[in-house]
Amino acid sequence: MTRPGGAATPIWAVLAIIAAAIVAHASYTADLSAFLPRSPTATQQLLIEQLRSGPAARLLLLAIEGGSGAERSQVSAELARRLRADPAFVAVNNGDAAGLERDREFLFAHRYQLSESLTPERFSAAGLRAAITDSLDLLASPAGTFLKPLLTRDPTGEMLGILDTFGAGRLPRAAEGVWSSPDGRHALLMAQVRAAGSDTDAQQAACDTVRRAFASSLGAIPAAARPSVALLMTGPPVFAVASRALIKGQVMRLSALAALLVAVLLLAVYRSLPALALTLVPVASGALAGVAAVALGFPAVHGITLGFGITLIGEAVDYSIYFFVQQAADWQHSVWPTIRLGMLTSICGLAALLPSAFPGLAQLGLYSVTGLVAAALVTRFVLPAWLPRELAIRDLSGLGVRLAGALPHLRRTRIALVPVALLAAAALYAHRGTLSHRELSALSPIPAATQALDEELRIEAGAPDMRYVIVASARDRESALAAAERLAAPLETLVEQGAIGGFDSAARYLPPLAVQRARQASLPPPTEIGARLREALSGAPVSASRLEPFVLDVERARSAPPLTRADLEGTSFAAAVDALLVRSADGWSALLPLAALGSGDLKPGAVAQVRAALAGEPRVHTVLLDLKAEADRLYSSYLTEAARLALAGLGAIVLLLVLALRSPGRVARVVAPLALAVLAVAGVLVALGGRLTILHLV
Incomplete structure (x- = not known):
C-alpha cells in the first residue's frame, strides 16, 4: 500500500534542487535601492543618481593621529603616494607638493x-598697469613667495586668481607640508573612490585598501613611533560598509538565536529529534522557495527581504505543529482546513505588498507569499510520506485539558484589557504629532560616536556636506558646461552677499568652448602686446624687457587648441x-554643490535667495536639490505606502474571515486579540519615548 503523499516527494526534491540552484546564482544587495521607487520622478531620479554615484557618496575622509607632527606628515605623504598609485581611487589629496605639482x-x-x-x-594698457601693480604689491605679502618666481611669465597674477577661484582659501591649513586639523592633532587626507556609491563590495575593498596602505605607510617612521600612530576613516563608503556588516551580523545572530529558541522549545515539547527535524522542513522549503521567487522576479535580492521575510514565514512552524500534535486519520479534513485558512489570511495581508512601487516592499510580499504557500503544500503533501510509522511524541493532552479548564477563569479577567487598550490609545493620541520617524536617518545603525567623528573630520577638512546641489540639465555635454558657466555670476553674487559660502562647478576646470575662445580673443596679438606693456610699465620698477617670457606665453595661448576632458587626465580636476x-538617459547634467558659511546647513533665507537667483536665469533649466529633504521625503512616502498597503491587507484578511467564518461575532473575536496586541505594543513603545519606523510597520 502506498503511503499518502509518497508521489509528492520526488516533485519536492526536484523543485528544491532547482530553487537551490537559482538561489546560489542570484544577486544580493544591501544598498538603499530597496527604498527607492521603481518609477521615480525626475527629482527622485536626480536624488537616486547622487546617492548611487554622486561625489559625496564616494568621498573618504582620512585622519592620522598620534605621534609627532613630522611623523604624521611622513605617514600622510606615504599613504597618499600609495593610494594615488591604486586604480581604485580617482583622486587623493593631502596638501603635499607631490599631489599639487601636476595640478599647478x-x-x-x-x-x-x-x-x-x-x-x-x-x-589694455590701463588694465595691464593695474594688474601688474597689484602683483608687485603682493610681493611684499605672504603670497609673494609663490608669486615671485612666476612674475616674469605671469605679471598679471592669473595663476593666483585661479587658485583663489578654485577655493584655495577653503582648503585645510597646512603643517609639515600636508593638510592638518586646526588644532594640529590630525594630518588630513581626502580620497575619492572610483566605484559607485551603490557598489558596497567595491567600497569595502577600497576601505580595506586604505587600511593596508596605512599599515605599510607606517614604515616611513621609526619603529618605536608606529604603535602611537593611528588611522581614522569616515565618509559614506565607510558608513555603507559598516551598515551592511552591522545589519548582516545582527540578522544572522538574531535569526540563529530565534531558530535555537524554537528548536529548544519544540524539542522540550516533542521529546523527539525526528519530529523536530520534520517540523523545520516546511520552514526551510518555504524560505528556499521565497528567495528563488524573488531572484526570478527582481534583478537582485535585497537584504531587507531576507531579514524580514524569514520572520514573516516563521508561522510555517505552526503548520507542522498542527500536523504532529493533532494528527488523526482524517487530518486532511479536521486539521488541514485550519492550516489553509491561516495561510490564506496571511497571504491576503502580504499580497497587498506586491503592487508596491518600492522594490523592498514588493520583494517582501513575493517572498512571504511564496514561502507560506510552499510551506503549507509541503506540510499537506510531503510530511505525510515522511512520517515514521511509530513517531513517539510527548503526549500533551493532559496539558491541553488543564489549559482548557483554565479558560473560563481567564475570561473573567478580560475586563482588565479595557484599561490597557485605553492607556495605549491615549499614549498614541498624546504623541500623534511625533508617532513615526519621517527621516531616513532613523534607520541608520551607525553609532552616534561614528557620526560625530564624521562631522568633526568634515569640519576640519572643510569638506562640503553636499546637502544642496544645483542641477542644470542640458541636451549634451557642452550645453551642460555652458549652463554651469551662466550660473557662476549669480552664485558669485550670493557668495559676496554672504548668503552661501561658495560653490563648485565643472565649468571652472573645463570652461565651455565659447568661453575659452572669448578669453583667447581677449589676448592682444604680438604687435600690440609689446606696445601696451611698455605704456603700462612707464615709470614702474619693472621693465618690459624682463617680461618677454610673458609676451611669448600670451602669443602661445592665443593660438592654443581648446581644453578638452582628455587634457585634464592625470590631474585632480579630471x-x-x-x-x-x-550623463543620464535624457542628456547631461551639470552639478553645482553649494557650501554654507562656516559649518552646518544653508539658512532658510539663503535657500530662498538661491532659488530667486536661479529663477533669474530662465535660459537654464535648473533644480535646487536638497538631498536630505528629498531623501526624507522619499522615505516618508515609503512609510506612507507601507501603512496604506498594511491597511489594505488587513481589510482583505477581515473579508476572508467573514467569508470563511460567516459570523461577524466570530470574526470580531478572532481580530480583537491581534488588534489589541498591535495597539498595546505601539502604545508602550511610544510611551517609553520611542518612535515608529518602517521596521515596526513591516
Whole structure:
C-alpha cells in the first residue's frame, strides 16, 4: 500500500534542487535601492543618481593621529603616494607638493583659458598697469613667495586668481607640508573612490585598501613611533560598509538565536529529534522557495527581504505543529482546513505588498507569499510520506485539558484589557504629532560616536556636506558646461552677499568652448602686446624687457587648441569634472554643490535667495536639490505606502474571515486579540519615548 503523499516527494526534491540552484546564482544587495521607487520622478531620479554615484557618496575622509607632527606628515605623504598609485581611487589629496605639482603645472600652462578675470579690458594698457601693480604689491605679502618666481611669465597674477577661484582659501591649513586639523592633532587626507556609491563590495575593498596602505605607510617612521600612530576613516563608503556588516551580523545572530529558541522549545515539547527535524522542513522549503521567487522576479535580492521575510514565514512552524500534535486519520479534513485558512489570511495581508512601487516592499510580499504557500503544500503533501510509522511524541493532552479548564477563569479577567487598550490609545493620541520617524536617518545603525567623528573630520577638512546641489540639465555635454558657466555670476553674487559660502562647478576646470575662445580673443596679438606693456610699465620698477617670457606665453595661448576632458587626465580636476558633469538617459547634467558659511546647513533665507537667483536665469533649466529633504521625503512616502498597503491587507484578511467564518461575532473575536496586541505594543513603545519606523510597520 502506498503511503499518502509518497508521489509528492520526488516533485519536492526536484523543485528544491532547482530553487537551490537559482538561489546560489542570484544577486544580493544591501544598498538603499530597496527604498527607492521603481518609477521615480525626475527629482527622485536626480536624488537616486547622487546617492548611487554622486561625489559625496564616494568621498573618504582620512585622519592620522598620534605621534609627532613630522611623523604624521611622513605617514600622510606615504599613504597618499600609495593610494594615488591604486586604480581604485580617482583622486587623493593631502596638501603635499607631490599631489599639487601636476595640478599647478596644468593650471599655469592653461591659465589664460581658465582665468575668469580675463577680458579685453584687462589686457589694455590701463588694465595691464593695474594688474601688474597689484602683483608687485603682493610681493611684499605672504603670497609673494609663490608669486615671485612666476612674475616674469605671469605679471598679471592669473595663476593666483585661479587658485583663489578654485577655493584655495577653503582648503585645510597646512603643517609639515600636508593638510592638518586646526588644532594640529590630525594630518588630513581626502580620497575619492572610483566605484559607485551603490557598489558596497567595491567600497569595502577600497576601505580595506586604505587600511593596508596605512599599515605599510607606517614604515616611513621609526619603529618605536608606529604603535602611537593611528588611522581614522569616515565618509559614506565607510558608513555603507559598516551598515551592511552591522545589519548582516545582527540578522544572522538574531535569526540563529530565534531558530535555537524554537528548536529548544519544540524539542522540550516533542521529546523527539525526528519530529523536530520534520517540523523545520516546511520552514526551510518555504524560505528556499521565497528567495528563488524573488531572484526570478527582481534583478537582485535585497537584504531587507531576507531579514524580514524569514520572520514573516516563521508561522510555517505552526503548520507542522498542527500536523504532529493533532494528527488523526482524517487530518486532511479536521486539521488541514485550519492550516489553509491561516495561510490564506496571511497571504491576503502580504499580497497587498506586491503592487508596491518600492522594490523592498514588493520583494517582501513575493517572498512571504511564496514561502507560506510552499510551506503549507509541503506540510499537506510531503510530511505525510515522511512520517515514521511509530513517531513517539510527548503526549500533551493532559496539558491541553488543564489549559482548557483554565479558560473560563481567564475570561473573567478580560475586563482588565479595557484599561490597557485605553492607556495605549491615549499614549498614541498624546504623541500623534511625533508617532513615526519621517527621516531616513532613523534607520541608520551607525553609532552616534561614528557620526560625530564624521562631522568633526568634515569640519576640519572643510569638506562640503553636499546637502544642496544645483542641477542644470542640458541636451549634451557642452550645453551642460555652458549652463554651469551662466550660473557662476549669480552664485558669485550670493557668495559676496554672504548668503552661501561658495560653490563648485565643472565649468571652472573645463570652461565651455565659447568661453575659452572669448578669453583667447581677449589676448592682444604680438604687435600690440609689446606696445601696451611698455605704456603700462612707464615709470614702474619693472621693465618690459624682463617680461618677454610673458609676451611669448600670451602669443602661445592665443593660438592654443581648446581644453578638452582628455587634457585634464592625470590631474585632480579630471575626477572633479567627472563627478560634476554626469550623463543620464535624457542628456547631461551639470552639478553645482553649494557650501554654507562656516559649518552646518544653508539658512532658510539663503535657500530662498538661491532659488530667486536661479529663477533669474530662465535660459537654464535648473533644480535646487536638497538631498536630505528629498531623501526624507522619499522615505516618508515609503512609510506612507507601507501603512496604506498594511491597511489594505488587513481589510482583505477581515473579508476572508467573514467569508470563511460567516459570523461577524466570530470574526470580531478572532481580530480583537491581534488588534489589541498591535495597539498595546505601539502604545508602550511610544510611551517609553520611542518612535515608529518602517521596521515596526513591516
